[in-house]
Amino acid sequence: MEAGMTAALIALDWGTSSLRAYLMDGKGRVLERRSNGHGIQNLPVPGAAGFEQVFSALCGEWLNRSPKLPVVAGGMVGSAQGWAEAPYVRCPADTATLAGSAVTVESAAGVRLLIAPGVIFDPADDTPDVMRGEEIQIAGALADNPEFSARACVALPGTHSKWVQVSDGRIVRFATYMTGELFAVLTRHSILGRLMPKGTDSGAETREAAFTAGVEAARNGSTGDLAHQIFAARTLGLTRRLPADALKDYLSGLLIGNELVSGLALVRDTLDSDTPLVLIGEDALCDRYVSALAVLGVRPAAKLDNTAPRGLFQFAVSAGLVTPNSSEGATIP
Amino acid sequence: MEAGMTAALIALDWGTSSLRAYLMDGKGRVLERRSNGHGIQNLPVPGAAGFEQVFSALCGEWLNRSPKLPVVAGGMVGSAQGWAEAPYVRCPADTATLAGSAVTVESAAGVRLLIAPGVIFDPADDTPDVMRGEEIQIAGALADNPEFSARACVALPGTHSKWVQVSDGRIVRFATYMTGELFAVLTRHSILGRLMPKGTDSGAETREAAFTAGVEAARNGSTGDLAHQIFAARTLGLTRRLPADALKDYLSGLLIGNELVSGLALVRDTLDSDTPLVLIGEDALCDRYVSALAVLGVRPAAKLDNTAPRGLFQFAVSAGLVTPNSSEGATIP
Incomplete structure (x- = not known):
């Protein structure tokens, strides 16, 4: 990290096959990024110890530099097979909804992580659907492109593609x-x-x-x-x-x-x-x-592409862990 | 084989995963049946020697009893990976069409087998489709149930289900x-x-x-x-x-x-x-x-269920290898 930039958040996009970590400033900009292949289905040791080890190896240096940094995480890390389960929240959902049902886990070293829940679409007259991680990407996309907040269809191609209806900044319906x-x-x-x-x-x-x-x-x-x-x-x-x-x-x-x-x-x-x-x-x-x-x-x-860091930042803001555009956040030189 | 029944044909339904052999009389009735798991993808040795060996083990006794019996075969045995390739015939197709493009293979012991081709639906304005084995089952179904010959839709559920339009006793169109x-x-x-x-x-x-x-x-x-x-x-x-x-x-x-x-x-x-x-x-x-x-x-x-033996019989009749209802065929006692 170069002089002139103040870290305000560590954001983890922790999926099935990889962990991507971002050191972010108070304006939601990425200062540093690190990643490895230790997704939740590929931990060096099973269970909490595995999550601890991977997190500490990737983010330990950042935390040594700034021990008080808040840490947020989204994706499969909050599933039943994750570090701690953050049960799905129902549509309509935005980052405030996610923050309201987030789950805190404390590492052995005493670092607290706030884990975002996934989202469920579960109408009585249709089959249910679920997402974990995409809700964060959508939050980032809407934060960076507010013109889509009022009304948009967001498609996220992938192994399990999502088609998502956004209305008034919230996920109202989706299909996998x-x-x-x-x-x-x-x-x-x-x-x-x-x-x-x-x-x-x-x-x-x-x-x-x-x-x-x-x-x-x-x-x-x-x-x-x-x-x-x-x-x-x-x-x-x-x-x-x-x-x-x-x-x-x-x-x-x-x-x-x-x-x-x-x-x-x-x-x-x-x-x-x-x-x-x-x-x-x-x-x-x-x-x-x-x-x-x-x-x-x-x-x-x-x-x-890769709107997850900004989405995790918005989630941290909604959870009150970061004050956006705060005076502490200097501009990148 | 009991006394009073005269064998007129050996019919082989030789698919990907199994070989079913039928000893049939001149009226298209099954006198004896044998089968094993030596489909064309599971031969004891690869190539022609494998086909020889499996055929001889299953049907050798029948041929020892009646060395002059004609032998017909249908299914994947006629594919590019089969004993001898019998290229697809085009729709519309019936057993006469199949017989007209059948391929003969002679075993090391001098036994001749007539192998039925598959059928291709290959219109210029649609994607092509192919079948091998189902055309024989359909021929058997129509022989046993002539009321469906004029016009029918035949569905054959399976790994690769077929939906087949039959008109005037012929396969005119199908989809896998x-x-x-x-x-x-x-x-x-x-x-x-x-x-x-x-x-x-x-x-x-x-x-x-x-x-x-x-x-x-x-x-x-x-x-x-x-x-x-x-x-x-x-x-x-x-x-x-x-x-x-x-x-x-x-x-x-x-x-x-x-x-x-x-x-x-x-x-x-x-x-x-x-x-x-x-x-x-x-x-x-x-x-x-x-x-x-x-x-x-x-x-x-x-x-x-299992209309293949009768279909193979009809194929043999169309090929002139068997004369149906011939006087030699005694009734089952």
Whole structure:
């Protein structure tokens, strides 16, 4: 940390497969960042001792420098398999709702962490849905882009993609799509993977065309077609209509396309047609979604990456652990 | 084989995971049956020698008794990974079409086998689809139930379910649904399997209700919803709306329900509403389909099991290897 910047918060984005730690100033800016692969399913030792050890190794130096720093955490660290369970809060939810149901855990060294809960959508007339971590990313996106707070549809592509309706700064409804996991299990464990080579010989253009063809097949589909549509990722290879190394792209287009058709219908049912669509997620994956959306004639209003630090900062502010824009926070030189 | 019955044919239903052999008389009746687990992906030694060995072990005694018996085979034995490849024939197809493109292989012992091709549906304006083995089952179903020959929709539930339009005794169009394989990879390799116990404590009624709820969710779905719907096989467990051991039944209902919604729409698009729906397959699985169809208000006209021997007989007749109802075929006493 350079002179002139005052640390005000340690924020932990602690998911299933990784821990990302941020040292932040009083304006919500990241001063330093550290990460490792010790997600909650990959701890060096099981249980609380494992969480202690990973936290201390990654953030010990920061705490040595500034022992009084507040610490907040979000993501799977608050699940039943996490450091301490922070039960889901119900929609509608914002950072104030999260702060109101947060759970405190104290490390062996006496450091207190405030862990954010996840969010549950649990209507009597529909199947329930849950998120953990995405609510933090959404809070960060809205803090950095207040124009989306009044009304937005936020899509977070991933292993378990989320489609989220935001109204008056709060998460009011959402749906999970197992798109990324479906792609993984189908390519790794189903017959579809057998025709798919590891490498790629075809050019980017061929593979992009295959992706687009998958999205178009999804667009032209009807209810329940998916289990049939995916078989084409085999037959298009058998008949040599697609080169083997483009079958994965076709399947990707098919799965993302189906998610988009369903997710957009969900939005159109309950939001105005001019409600902005915001994508949050890893840049390369969001780009695939932008391409697929273009096939469907939809253009997202924004594409945001790693909004978790800012979301954790907002959570800390709502919990009263940080006073934003405080005089102590000097500007980055 | 008892006295009074004359063998006229050896028929092999040789699939991916098993070989079923039938000794048949001149009227297409099964005199003896044998089977083992040596499907084409489980041969004792690879290649032609493996096929030889398995065939000889299972059928050698029959051939010793009647060395001149014709031998026919259908299923994956005719695929690129089979004993000899019998390339797909195009729709429309019946046993005459199959016989016209069958491939002969001669064993080391000098026995000739006639291998049936699979069928391909390959229109310019749609994705291609393929079957191998189901065309034989359909031929058997139509031979035993000629009332369905003029016009029928035949559904064959399984790892890769087939929905087939039959017109004038021929397969004119079909679609594959990877329903069974999706169920297998999701329960074994996805996060959904984690909440599913191996055993069952809940009563049959609870599990049937979960299955029905899955079918209803499929019925109420829209295009592209599947990747979202399946996540409920997790959240219904997390929220204890369903007992853990009923989540598999819910997922099964969801996947079968989606197949039915899509398959029935395919039928309704191109066949009359009074076209009979015929199920062919393993009895317990067909029963699940009958239950799911009942939720959708549809009643199949027939439920048939193991029509492959009769289909192979019809194939042999079309190939001129057997003369049906010949005087040599004595009745079973």
